[in-house]
Structure formats: structure tokens, C-alpha cells
Amino acid sequence: MTGTETLTKPAPKTAGGKVEHFDTLIVGAGISGVGAAYHLQDQCPGTSFLVLETLESFGGTWLMHKYPGIRSDSDLYTFGYRFKPWTGAPIASAEEILTYMGEVIDENDLARHIRYKHKISSARWSSKDNLWTIEATRTDTGEVFHFTANFLWMCQGYYRHSEGYxxxxxxxxxxxxxxxxxxxxxxxxxxxxxxxxxxxxxxxxxxxxxxxxxxxxxxxxxxxxxxxxxxxxxxxxxxxxxxxxxxxxxxxxxxxxxxxxxxxxxxxxxxxxxxxxxxxxxxxxxxxxxxxxxxxxxxxxxxxxxxxxxxxxxxxxxxxxxxxxxxxxxxxxxxxxxxxxxxxxxxxxxxxxxxxxxxGFNLSVLGDINFEIDGKPLNFADTVTYRGMMFTGIPNMVWVFGYFRASWTLRVDLLGDFVCRLLNHMKEKGAKRVTVKLRPEDKDMKLMPWIDPENFNPGYLMRGMHLLPKRGDKPEWQHTQDYWVEKEELPEINLDAAEFVYE
Incomplete structure (x- = not known):
């Protein structure tokens, strides 16, 4: 995603001659996407949803990496989901993690919601229709498919799977x-x-x-x-x-x-x-x-x-x-x-x-997907992040970006609760759209890079910082990377606060 490419041609119909619609579309069937699907099904009953995954099966990182000895570098009691007990050794192999994720999918009948080998190339938001239109290509057949969704839940991870650095x-x-x-x-x-x-x-x-x-x-x-x-x-x-x-x-x-x-x-x-x-x-x-x-x-x-x-x-x-x-x-x-x-x-x-x-690896900002908002190319570096999960000016979308100093999945569960609460709140209000915006008191707020290099500075972030959204100097306008604060704050977010705009 460069933010400079413009998608001009109208979206063609899918191979079957129709555009499928879902209430929520989840991007990615790795640890984040599978967790999101579980929470959506559990906390938003009746919501139609689809998970699109580029790879041939679930697992993301744990499926894609094939090198000898691949294992977790954090414990599975916190890397595992809060809703499914982990019963093995704290540090687990990729095979053990995939088995665990497969059990989550089977036990909760999630497989019917997942489509593999679907690589998303573009996502276009229409304020007129309050819809995202997603174009995806089957990686094995080359067929192009189109979907519309009210809400986009980005769970595709943060690095490019196709090539390492x-x-x-x-x-x-x-x-x-x-x-x-x-x-x-x-x-x-x-x-x-x-x-x-x-x-x-x-x-x-x-x-x-x-x-x-x-x-x-x-x-x-x-x-x-x-x-x-x-x-x-x-x-x-x-x-x-x-x-x-x-x-x-x-x-x-x-x-x-x-x-x-x-x-x-x-x-x-x-x-x-x-x-x-x-x-x-x-x-x-x-x-x-x-x-x-x-x-x-x-x-x-x-x-x-x-x-x-x-x-x-x-x-x-x-x-x-x-x-x-x-x-x-x-x-x-x-x-x-x-x-x-x-x-x-x-x-x-x-x-x-x-x-x-x-x-190391190459940073991928929201899946290297070409995004448009009402016909204009979207450059995420022009936005300001709301708690590292939403972005100013981008409607009906949440990105799951986990923790550096704690297990990634801890934030998957926290944001699962937040997104479901937000979707249910929108339903109660009869709102079709939610966007975050800077408040009057944020008018002169200092804007800085996504993460403070003095706080955390791995190479992939330093090389890709110019592609990421900006952060402010107030906690709500940055990804604090502090699970122990967020686990108390995120459940208490006032969804009717001034930073949320519903239409």
C-alpha cells in the first residue's frame, strides 16, 4: 500500500455474477482472525460474517513458516485465547499451535465462515452506501470475487508473508x-x-x-x-x-x-x-x-x-x-x-x-491492500490512530495490532470485546457508520510517529514507520503497548464520547 495508486475501473461482478454481502468481513485467518470470528459469533449472535484468508488454511504465521524448530517465543497460557484452556508446555511448536487453533475452529463451527486462497487486492468505502466493497482473487484459479460489508475487521497481521527482509x-x-x-x-x-x-x-x-x-x-x-x-x-x-x-x-x-x-x-x-x-x-x-x-x-x-x-x-x-x-x-x-x-x-x-x-521481515500496513475512501486513495500515514486500532477519517474499520512486550493474543481478546460492543452499540443507535475524529481539545495536539523509538525500535518498524498512522501525545491517540492498562481502560471506553461520530 503506497497511498498513491488510484483504482479507477468499476468493480466487475464475481465469477458467479453476484456480489455477496456480509455484516462484517474479517481479513485473515491467523491467530487474530480466528479469535475475531469466535468473539463475533459469541457476542453478536445473528451477525453475518466472512473470513477471507490468502493462504490455503488457517494459522497465518504458524502455517506460513516452515523452518526447522519453529515455536512460540512467548508462553501459551497468554498466547492462547482466554476462552480455551492451554494444556501443553508453555512454549509450543507451530504444529501444536495449529492443532489448538483447529480445535477452536471445530468446537465453534467456524470453518463454514472461512474462505481460503482469497487474496484481497482492494477495499473501497462508499459513504453514499455506507459499505465496503472488497475485491479478492482466488490464488489457485485466478477468479475474481467481490464482497460488500458494513464493517471491516483487519486481522491480517503486520508483516508481508510473501517475502522476508x-x-x-x-x-x-x-x-x-x-x-x-x-x-x-x-x-x-x-x-x-x-x-x-x-x-x-x-x-x-x-x-x-x-x-x-x-x-x-x-x-x-x-x-x-x-x-x-x-x-x-x-x-x-x-x-x-x-x-x-x-x-x-x-x-x-x-x-x-x-x-x-x-x-x-x-x-x-x-x-x-x-x-x-x-x-x-x-x-x-x-x-x-x-x-x-x-x-x-x-x-x-x-x-x-x-x-x-x-x-x-x-x-x-x-x-x-x-x-x-x-x-x-x-x-x-x-x-x-x-x-x-x-x-x-x-x-x-x-x-x-x-x-x-x-x-527479519517487511512491515505490511493493513495487508498491502489498496484502500479508497469515496474514490480517493488512502494513505494511512495521513491519519491519526485511535488507541492503535481505529484511524481518523476511516469509517467502520478496526485493525488488530497486538503487543510487543506481551502475547499478541491478549489484544485479540480485548479488541474482540471492543468491536462486538461497538457493533452492538451501533445496532442499538440505528447507526450505519462510525468514524473517529480529533476533538476540539486535540486541535493543537503534537503528532508523532506510530511508536517512540526510544521505547521500542525493532528494524521492521524503523524501516516502515513512514507508512504507519501518526500518534498523538494523549493516551487515546496512541497504541500504548501497555496491556495492563488497556485491560482496564478498553472495557470502560465511552462509545458516545466526542471522538466517536455516528451517522
Missing amino acids: TPEWPGMEKFKGNIVHPQTWPEDLDYKDKNVLVIGSGATAATLVPAIAGDCKHVTLLQRSPTYFIPGRNENELADQLRALKIDEAWIHEITRRKVLADQAEFTRRSFEEPDVVKQELLAGVAMFLPQEVVDEHFTPKYRPWRQRIAFVPDGDIFQAAAAGKASVVTDEIETFTEKGILLKSGKELEADIIITAT
């Missing part, structure tokens, strides 16, 4: 081996007895290295700078103790969830108020597996904790792989690719048969 390094064309991004992992990639070089320092790299270390001849992690990790046993003692007492799983889920959230709130508070202490605690966890000199050189970040996401490393597996000599860590910068591998700025050359670029 790989920097343009000098000499990449010289390398004789394979260059692979984890996001587009080839099913036939043979790394057995090969020298593998993984570039990156985040959760993906930390997952990949131990997953392939046993099969590679050797795997080397090359990072420009270190990242914080939390090593620990992949279990929850409280949940296990409650199970031993034969407590009902629904109770276990709720109690464990609250305990995890309370611990996370305390950890987040301390990371801001006493960052040096928290830093030493995190590094001490790594030092349980590796010599102090290795921790100092390769696992001591320059930034304070929580300026980037911190991944949980179950059983310290990446550190165990390094300690056992199956994996190495190199902290340096790339000078150029060579025929045999990579030449570092220090002058050292790392040889490899396969280079894996675990270097």
Missing part, C-alpha cells in the same frame, strides 16, 4: 552455495553434514540454530549485535501443581494466565525502573550455560532490556548447542559475501555451504 550485502551474487530466508524455507533444503551460517540475533535465529545443530556439520550464528534472551525450563510449575491436584483445566488456565501476566507486568516495570539490575539477571541466566567471557562478548546487548522483544529460550537450547561445540557464535559485521562464504570487517572469513538470513 534480507539486506543487500555486497557480493551476494558471488556466493556459490544456497542463500535462504527462514520465511521462505525450501522443503527440500538438505543441510545434513553441511556448514551452515545463520545471520541474525533474534528469536528466529535462536530457534533455528539448536534445531539444525545436530544434523549440520557445524552451524555458526553471525550477529551484528547481541540480543536479550530468557532461558528457562519449558514448564509451568504452578500449572503442573494444579493439575496434580486435579483442578479443572479452565481454572488452571485462568489462574496460570493471571500469574504469568502479573510476573510479566513486574518484569516490564523493573526493566524500565532498574534496567541495570534486570540486565545482569538476564545475563546471569545465559552464564549458567556458557563461560562469562563468551557471555560478555556475544550475549551482552548494548541497549537496555525491552527496547526489543525478548524471546524465551526453552531449556537454554541455543546456549547448550554452543557449549557442546555444535554451534558457534560470531559477533562482527559483514564486509562482503565471497564464493565460499562471508568476509567480515575484522578480516576473518566464515566459510559455509548454506547461508540463512534470519534478518
Whole structure:
């Protein structure tokens, strides 16, 4: 979505000669879309809705990523939905997460509302008709379909599934081996007895290295700078103790969830108020597996904790792989690719048969869909966000964007409640349209980038900040990223406050 393209041709009819209409259209069948569908069905009975998904099945991230060892980097007691107990280990594999999501779909008869292999290209709002018109193409047949909806619920995630982010390094064309991004992992990639070089320092790299270390001849992690990790046993003692007492799983889920959230709130508070202490605690966890000199050189970040996401490393597996000599860590910068591998700025050359670029992803602003409002191209950077979910001047739409320092799904549940309450409120008022607008007291409010770089600054956000809506300096005009505040505030939002305009 560039905000510069104009859709001029009238929408053709679908292959079947009709345009289908739904009260609400949900974009995406990942963790957000499936949660939205559940809440809509549960809290807005009688509402017609459709979920459109580009991929061949549900799951989003968990379906699209195929690289070895893919797992959650946050606990499933909070990453799982509040309405369905999680009964496995806190850190789960993609397969386990997909199984869990499949159970949600089956148990709630949601499959009949989902259409797969439908890629949305455009969404056009008409104030005359108070309708969104959505154009989607079947990815397997090329057929074009059109839908209208009163309300658009954007649950498509925040990064581009079709391609990951790989920097343009000098000499990449010289390398004789394979260059692979984890996001587009080839099913036939043979790394057995090969020298593998993984570039990156985040959760993906930390997952990949131990997953392939046993099969590679050797795997080397090359990072420009270190990242914080939390090593620990992949279990929850409280949940296990409650199970031993034969407590009902629904109770276990709720109690464990609250305990995890309370611990996370305390950890987040301390990371801001006493960052040096928290830093030493995190590094001490790594030092349980590796010599102090290795921790100092390769696992001591320059930034304070929580300026980037911190991944949980179950059983310290990446550190165990390094300690056992199956994996190495190199902290340096790339000078150029060579025929045999990579030449570092220090002058050292790392040889490899396969280079894996675990270097992040590309931000996708609302699914890279071409949006129009009454015939005019929409540039989201020209809008101001309302609590990171609605945007000034854009009617009947909510975007689910989760949390950086807590599980994404926590906001899926919170916004599920909000959207359903909003839709029911509109029905009671007889309103066909709701838009948020700046109030008179916001007239001179300072507008800033979507997120404060001093607060949180991962590469994908920094590279795409110019595409995102603006935030104000008041809590209601920004995505605070604070679950512990939002869980109290969002349910109490006055839907008849001045920022909401109904027509």
C-alpha cells in the first residue's frame, strides 16, 4: 500500500455474477482472525460474517513458516485465547499451535465462515452506501470475487508473508552455495553434514540454530549485535501443581494466565525502573550455560532490556548447542559475501555451504491492500490512530495490532470485546457508520510517529514507520503497548464520547 495508486475501473461482478454481502468481513485467518470470528459469533449472535484468508488454511504465521524448530517465543497460557484452556508446555511448536487453533475452529463451527486462497487486492468505502466493497482473487484459479460489508475487521497481521527482509550485502551474487530466508524455507533444503551460517540475533535465529545443530556439520550464528534472551525450563510449575491436584483445566488456565501476566507486568516495570539490575539477571541466566567471557562478548546487548522483544529460550537450547561445540557464535559485521562464504570487517572469513538470513521481515500496513475512501486513495500515514486500532477519517474499520512486550493474543481478546460492543452499540443507535475524529481539545495536539523509538525500535518498524498512522501525545491517540492498562481502560471506553461520530 503506497497511498498513491488510484483504482479507477468499476468493480466487475464475481465469477458467479453476484456480489455477496456480509455484516462484517474479517481479513485473515491467523491467530487474530480466528479469535475475531469466535468473539463475533459469541457476542453478536445473528451477525453475518466472512473470513477471507490468502493462504490455503488457517494459522497465518504458524502455517506460513516452515523452518526447522519453529515455536512460540512467548508462553501459551497468554498466547492462547482466554476462552480455551492451554494444556501443553508453555512454549509450543507451530504444529501444536495449529492443532489448538483447529480445535477452536471445530468446537465453534467456524470453518463454514472461512474462505481460503482469497487474496484481497482492494477495499473501497462508499459513504453514499455506507459499505465496503472488497475485491479478492482466488490464488489457485485466478477468479475474481467481490464482497460488500458494513464493517471491516483487519486481522491480517503486520508483516508481508510473501517475502522476508534480507539486506543487500555486497557480493551476494558471488556466493556459490544456497542463500535462504527462514520465511521462505525450501522443503527440500538438505543441510545434513553441511556448514551452515545463520545471520541474525533474534528469536528466529535462536530457534533455528539448536534445531539444525545436530544434523549440520557445524552451524555458526553471525550477529551484528547481541540480543536479550530468557532461558528457562519449558514448564509451568504452578500449572503442573494444579493439575496434580486435579483442578479443572479452565481454572488452571485462568489462574496460570493471571500469574504469568502479573510476573510479566513486574518484569516490564523493573526493566524500565532498574534496567541495570534486570540486565545482569538476564545475563546471569545465559552464564549458567556458557563461560562469562563468551557471555560478555556475544550475549551482552548494548541497549537496555525491552527496547526489543525478548524471546524465551526453552531449556537454554541455543546456549547448550554452543557449549557442546555444535554451534558457534560470531559477533562482527559483514564486509562482503565471497564464493565460499562471508568476509567480515575484522578480516576473518566464515566459510559455509548454506547461508540463512534470519534478518527479519517487511512491515505490511493493513495487508498491502489498496484502500479508497469515496474514490480517493488512502494513505494511512495521513491519519491519526485511535488507541492503535481505529484511524481518523476511516469509517467502520478496526485493525488488530497486538503487543510487543506481551502475547499478541491478549489484544485479540480485548479488541474482540471492543468491536462486538461497538457493533452492538451501533445496532442499538440505528447507526450505519462510525468514524473517529480529533476533538476540539486535540486541535493543537503534537503528532508523532506510530511508536517512540526510544521505547521500542525493532528494524521492521524503523524501516516502515513512514507508512504507519501518526500518534498523538494523549493516551487515546496512541497504541500504548501497555496491556495492563488497556485491560482496564478498553472495557470502560465511552462509545458516545466526542471522538466517536455516528451517522
